[in-house]
Amino acid sequence: MAKVEQKGTLSKSDLREFFREMLLIRRFEEKVEERFRAGELPGFLHVAIGQEAVAVGVCRALEEGDIIASTHRAHGHTLAKGTTPNELMAELYGKMEGCSHGYGGSMHLYDIERGNMGANAVVGGGLPAITGAALSFKLRGEPRVGVAFFGDGATNIGTFHESLNLAQLWQVPAVFVCENNHWAESTPSWQHMPIEDISQRAVAYGMKAVKVDGQDVEAVYKAARRALEHARGGKGPVFLAVNTFRLVGHYIGDPQVYRSKEELEETRATQDPIEHLRTKLEMSADEVEEIDSEVKEIVEGAVEFAKNGTDPKPEDALKNIYA
């Protein structure tokens, strides 16, 4: 992946590249949804439609050697961290060519070589591991940062609190990216958190907290860049409170009975990060069409690649439990 300018300023062509990547994630997720509905992909699949700017903005701000841990809604982070659409789609199809060799699936995507320490079906699962990895970076004096993605729902879990406390106590180079999409599955944040400002949770541990509009990829990138510099510079961890929106259900097929149609429609009309960037870049219909057909072709190719992949043998499941 092309590295954008280091100073935190973005050229138009950088942003165009961001646009392409966000659109790739969107089309990938739509394809996953389509293949699920066609009966080709089994559940349970969580797509990141609406949250593309968070994945791209944060991952583009990373340096070589930085690592991430993802969530159950992991496809966007995984693509943004550099796993190819082919490897990701093959994993969803349970093929040996997948990034977890067909053993992880949608919620356990790994790409160790590319610094992706894994998606996680357990909410809050990635935070303590990132804290530990960041502690190691500090102990060994390596200029690397560990980044944990998680949602607002995860901030209610014990490992979130233990991790933030440990990270701040030990002053490790970690960035905690809270993708606050205001829903913990079907439970709205007002019903699962007794506070409105989620960043207060980090402040309670003495941690630097920064709020950012998660539908504006440039803002996410810049905030992530500063947070990473802060952490890398030995100044301690940073909590990035990213305000974002889930433009679809919790899982594919979620009837969303808990959400009013009006609210959903309004959010879709006003909070689409790809649409925001298109407007900002004043992209013409032709320009968008050109990028769109390119990424659609990549996604189609990924489906073909996945379908032609190798099924794991049942006996392979007995391997790799122990060294």
Next chain:
Amino acid sequence: MSCEGHLAERSIVEAINDCLHVELERDSSVMVLGEDVGRSGGVFRATAGLRDRFGPDRCFDTPLAEAGILGTAVGLCMAGWRPVCEMQYDAFSYPCLDQLITHVGRYRWRTGGKMEFPIVVRMPYGGGVRAPELHDDSPETYYVHTPGVKVAIPSTPADAKGILAAAIRDPDPVVVLEPKLHYRTSKGDVPDGEHVVPLGKARLAREGEDLTLVAYGSMVAVCEAAADALDDVSVDVLDIRSLKPLDEEALLVSAAKTGRVVIVQEAPRTCGFAAELAAILAEKAILDLRGPVLRVTGYDVPYPYWQIEDAYMPSAKRVIAAARRLLDF
């Protein structure tokens, strides 16, 4: 595999401390973390002197956060460390059980063998020390039941050192439960320097012909006391010491020889490790057996407070009764 040389008489906890000193010296990626392990040297003194000798980066105190301790160790492993996590007591390990089940035991499998987790979780376990509930549990079965996790329980000072060393050097996560009842009372010769007792090998603590008593950890001493009292009977006492991987062969060889097996386990009865051993004997040794496989175990209750704990703990008397029943079968 132990190096030739000097033996020193040590207690179990001294042997563990000695092991940690040797292994931290041998391998700079080994580190110790846990509650009160640094400055105070651990509530049982198992980590005494490590912080002073190896520095606060290699032996450090954590907050009271067991899930955080093991979860952090996961990340340390990812970055190439070999963390040894102390859980202060058996039952304090339950918050870390979540990390073991949901993460530690699964990573290697999920990543097609790409990720390695040389984590050790060590803890004092078991009763008999007049402690309140939640300081006396025998939680081994939870760990044995978790794929991807190995489990060992030594009963002698030499094994306490050698098994912990094997666990630290092992590429997989290993839970080591240490019999706190005998931390200081059990003394024996322990090799100085490097001493490794491989996982997956049982120890024949006593050799006999008529009956096999099978145990691990603090119940080995109970079996030995029972064997002493059964002076008209020739008894094999088999110390399992590595529950997973299990030395099935040692169990089957002894069962084939004596035809009579009593399994002793301190943990609650139902689905305890004794049940697994009994199932193996039923599957693979049925024609060698001269009577039913019997279990002497704790009860399916929370571990009771001190006035009645002796009634809970399997005693030599209960083991002898089971042995007599089997011999009379």
